[in-house]
Amino acid sequence: MRRFLLLFLLALLARPVAARVKLAALPRRERVEIRLDHGRFTLVEEERIVPLLQSTDRRGNNRVDFSWANTRIDKNSIQFRPIAIRDQGRFRPLRDGEVKVINVSYPPNENALVWEVFSAKACALKVRVSYLISNLTRRFAYRALANNDETHLTLRKYLRISNWSGEGFGEAGVWAGFGPTFRRKIGNQQDLKLLIQRFERVPIKKTFTFDWYTYGALNPAKPLASKVRLHYELQNRRKDGLGAYPLQPGKVRIFIEDKRGGEAFLGEDWARLTPIDDKMRLFLGEARDVICTRTIKSNQRHRVHGNLFHQELVLRYEIENYKKTPVTLDIVERMNRIAQQYGRAPKGGAEWIGGEQTTPALRITTERGHALPVLHATVPAAGEKPQKHVFEFHFTIKNLW
Amino acid sequence: MKRLLTIALLALASATPGVADNVDLVTLPNRDTVQLTIYNSADLTMVRETRHVTLKKGRNELQFSWANTLIDPTSVEFRPRRHKDKIELQTTVFPGQKSQHLIWHIDSKVEGQVEVEVSYFTSGLTWQMDYVAVTDPAEETMRFTGHVRVSNRSGEEYDNAQVRLIVGKVNLVEQIAKLARQRGMTPPAPKSGRYSRLRKEAAEKAFARAGVAGGKRRDEARIIKEGVSEYFMFTVDGHETIPNGWSKRMPAVRASKTKFDIVYRLREHQYGPRPVRFFTWKNDEEHKLGDSPLPNGRVRLFRENGRDGLAYLGEQLVRYVPIKAPVEVNLGPDDLIVAELTKGKTTRRAFRFDKHQRVNGWDEEAAYMQTVRNYRNKPIRFELRRVFGGDVELTPELESTLFDYRTLDTKFNVKPRDKTEFRYKTLTHFGANKKQNRVTLK
Numbered sequence: 035m036r037r038f039l040l041l042f043l044l045a046l047l048a049r050p051v052a053a054r055v056k057l058a059a060l061p062r063r064e065r066v067e068i069r070l071d072h073g074r075f076t077l078v079e080e081e082r083i084v085p086l087l088q089s090t091d092r093r094g095n096n097r098v099d100f101s102w103a104n105t106r107i108d109k110n111s112i113q114f115r116p117i118a119i120r121d122q123g124r125f126r127p128l129r130d131g132e133v134k135v136i137n138v139s140y141p142p143n144e145n146a147l148v149w150e151v152f153s154a155k156a157c158a159l160k161v162r163v164s165y166l167i168s169n170l171t172r173r174f175a176y177r178a179l180a181n182n183d184e185t186h187l188t189l190r191k192y193l194r195i196s197n198w199s200g201e202g203f204g205e206a207g208v209w210a211g212f213g214p215t216f217r218r219k220i221g222n223q224q225d226l227k228l229l230i231q232r233f234e235r236v237p238i239k240k241t242f243t244f245d246w247y248t249y250g251a252l253n254p255a256k257p258l259a260s261k262v263r264l265h266y267e268l269q270n271r272r273k274d275g276l277g278a279y280p281l282q283p284g285k286v287r288i289f290i291e292d293k294r295g296g297e298a299f300l301g302e303d304w305a306r307l308t309p310i311d312d313k314m315r316l317f318l319g320e321a322r323d324v325i326c327t328r329t330i331k332s333n334q335r336h337r338v339h340g341n342l343f344h345q346e347l348v349l350r351y352e353i354e355n356y357k358k359t360p361v362t363l364d365i366v367e368r369m370n371r372i373a374q375q376y377g378r379a380p381k382g383g384a385e386w387i388g389g390e391q392t393t394p395a396l397r398i399t400t401e402r403g404h405a406l407p408v409l410h411a412t413v414p415a416a417g418e419k420p421q422k423h424v425f426e427f428h429f430t431i432k433n434l435w
Numbered sequence: 436m437k438r439l440l441t442i443a444l445l446a447l448a449s450a451t452p453g454v455a456d457n458v459d460l461v462t463l464p465n466r467d468t469v470q471l472t473i474y475n476s477a478d479l480t481m482v483r484e485t486r487h488v489t490l491k492k493g494r495n496e497l498q499f500s501w502a503n504t505l506i507d508p509t510s511v512e513f514r515p516r517r518h519k520d521k522i523e524l525q526t527t528v529f530p531g532q533k534s535q536h537l538i539w540h541i542d543s544k545v546e547g548q549v550e551v552e553v554s555y556f557t558s559g560l561t562w563q564m565d566y567v568a569v570t571d572p573a574e575e576t577m578r579f580t581g582h583v584r585v586s587n588r589s590g591e592e593y594d595n596a597q598v599r600l601i602v603g604k605v606n607l608v609e610q611i612a613k614l615a616r617q618r619g620m621t622p623p624a625p626k627s628g629r630y631s632r633l634r635k636e637a638a639e640k641a642f643a644r645a646g647v648a649g650g651k652r653r654d655e656a657r658i659i660k661e662g663v664s665e666y667f668m669f670t671v672d673g674h675e676t677i678p679n680g681w682s683k684r685m686p687a688v689r690a691s692k693t694k695f696d697i698v699y700r701l702r703e704h705q706y707g708p709r710p711v712r713f714f715t716w717k718n719d720e721e722h723k724l725g726d727s728p729l730p731n732g733r734v735r736l737f738r739e740n741g742r743d744g745l746a747y748l749g750e751q752l753v754r755y756v757p758i759k760a761p762v763e764v765n766l767g768p769d770d771l772i773v774a775e776l777t778k779g780k781t782t783r784r785a786f787r788f789d790k791h792q793r794v795n796g797w798d799e800e801a802a803y804m805q806t807v808r809n810y811r812n813k814p815i816r817f818e819l820r821r822v823f824g825g826d827v828e829l830t831p832e833l834e835s836t837l838f839d840y841r842t843l844d845t846k847f848n849v850k851p852r853d854k855t856e857f858r859y860k861t862l863t864h865f866g867a868n869k870k871q872n873r874v875t876l877k
Contacts, residue, residue, distance in 0.1 A: 069740070069745070072747045342786055402777065404779045
């Protein structure tokens with residue numbers, strides 16, 4: 035480590051004449067803290083005990099030389115803070131005027147800087163040096179294991195630290211931005227994966243989504259059906275065993291328990307940052323046992339005046355559920371695309387009203403915007419003979435031209 | 436330094452023509468004091484130095500040379516500090532045989548040692564500010580420190596110089612580096628390889644003898660601040676040594692327990708689609724500041740993380756902040772504040788038709804909901820500015836004003852772990868119905 039990053043103490047070099055000839059004591063790192071809470075920058079804080087001589091007119095002030103090699107430290111981010119002084123064998127906080135950082139000098143063409151430090155008396159000073167370092171990064175990853183009924187899962191959260199900074203840190207305190215600080219040795223050119231949290235029995239909701247305009251035809255044999263996408267939803271709240279900290283973005287690998295004590299891989303997704311009380315939605319893949327066929331049952335134009343018209347449509351959904359459990363299918367419709375396809379591109383968002391003949395069991399929500407209604411259709415579990423369940427959505431897109 | 440920049444009393448100090456020959460015998464008076472006035476708006480430093488020279492009655496010749504430095508020869512001036520009415524500079528000669536030399540012909544009515552002042556403009560000395568702010572864990576107050584960092588890449592080494600720093604924008608009709616040409620040579624362009632080589636060579640020469648920066652000092656340099664015309668001057672109390680190639684950083688502004696406000700701004704046209712977090716305070720007495728303007732500089736923000744350490748919050752370049760003016764630092768988007776805009780029901784009416792019965796004018800009424808969710812444990816202040824195009828009548832549900840003819844300005848609070856829904860309706864006149872290009876608040 036000391037090959038790469040060194041802290042020198044230049045004791046009372048008043049007026050050197052040779053170019054940076056240094057007589058140096060090498061104070062060891064007493065403590066290193068690595069702060070990974072900022073997503074883009076890593077802050078390293080290290081404490082060292084630096085022996086200082088009393089500043090006098092004859093000898094001048096102390097000079098503390100900090101230099102590094104093969105390490106990408108942001109030179110302008112380096113902070114030097116005296117924090118305690120050894121007094122009668124123990125460190126105590128500094129008093130006014132005991133120690134002062136007078137200035138800092140930057141030698142040319144060197145990865146180094148020199149602090150000029152005034153000390154009222156000879157002492158051992160505990161200092162903290164902080165700096166931003168590149169190529170010491172962190173990522174988060176999750177492993178989720180769902181129970182066989184897909185009602186709960188066990189979520190493990192991992193912190194992955196990649197240290198390619200050129201510097202190794204022995205027994206550093208690592209803080210990821212939440213939870214406790216833990217101590218680990220982080221060697222140079224090392225990747226560490228640490229289990230930092232484990233959440234048991236987190237309730238999940240399984241959702242099925244049908245979105246014709248995003249995913250298109252399922253296959254040539256079923257040109258009017260489309261993919262049904264499968265998601266797990268979990269909420270980052272205390273009631274569900276989470277909710278202590280935001281869930282950081284990262285890759286989630288999802289497994290499911292099989293009935294023989296084993297596990298099967300279900301899929302993986304990138305989790306977005308999920309603040310406390312917010313919802314995490316994980317895409318698993320396609321649901322093959324739920325098939326939805328969408329047809330345009332009716333398409334009628336009603337002229338209003340001149341070239342102004344209303345377009346009346348009926349969408350028919352035929353849903354087949356081959357699963358042994360009831361399923362709620364969320365059908366996303368994009369009114370602007372429908373208007374464009376069957377009438378005219380609307381000027382601004384599509385203006386539409388629902389028809390009275392819409393299947394009453396079809397619950398419509400517009401949380402994502404009025405032009406993006408989501409229709410929720412619940413179909414029962416497959417019986418002896420799976421049936422097709424038909425839902426109709428009647429609506430009129432108004433004032434097109 | 437003395438090898439690079441010399442002032443010499445020619446031993447053959449008479450009207451003999453030998454002074455322009457290649458063989459000179461000179462004495463080298465030491466430099467007594469140096470004052471550097473560094474401007475940060477241009478690559479310009481005014482150097483004033485005093486020396487003692489021995490003059491005889493009658494005509495004297497003084498040679499001044501500045502090999503391998505970036506001095507503007509047109510700016511070199513000579514002034515006696517005493518006996519001003521008895522010492523007169525008669526002519527200045529730039530000898531053709533020697534580059535970077537000049538000879539002053541001085542008529543003196545006094546004999547003996549006199550103190551003279553030489554001043555000139557040079558290039559390659561710069562200074563800049565940077566600031567560090569460390570907030571308390573609750574993000575309510577902060578320690579704010581500003582540092583001046585003086586860099587010397589002039590090719591010259593300045594020992595024990597008094598340093599003055601000028602904040603302000605001066606007008607220069609020619610770059611000093613361009614004027615620092617060597618006679619008989621094409622002037623190097625400031626960014627050319629020759630210019631860089633010149634600087635590098637000079638720096639290497641000085642660096643070979645340079646040591647660790649700083650002289651004997653018992654305490655940190657005090658920065659004296661004063662206004663000068665439209666400029667502001669920081670004078671570093673005492674004397675500094677700045678070897679060539681080195682930079683030196685000294686504390687200049689210090690405040691503790693400075694209160695600040697946190698505000699979130701959603702201005703898509705300015706900051707992008709996500710709300711950004713601002714720390715704001717003022718450069719005034721109430722905020723323990725205000726004894727000088729804050730020159731351009733990068734502000735680095737940290738927070739005491741409550742675990743005996745710091746957390747890095749971000750950094751931003753702030754532009755010159757006059758006394759009593761606000762300081763605003765943009766920390767970028769905050770993952771714990773989420774803003775979403777949803778467009779509700781849209782209806783169109785008031786159709787107009789042209790002679791071919793085609794629609795050529797209409798009104799569109801639309802409802803919008805701006806939801807701001809605060810996942811933090813503290814209430815937040817949120818400022819929304821949204822630009823509308825066309826002839827729009829706006830009906831906001833929260834108190835709002837118009838920032839300009841087309842920009843809605845609304846401010847509201849969001850409780851901790853809660854959300855605020857700001858609904859507004861727009862009635863937009865299109866085509867023939869459009870009379871103006873402006874937003875009207877209803």
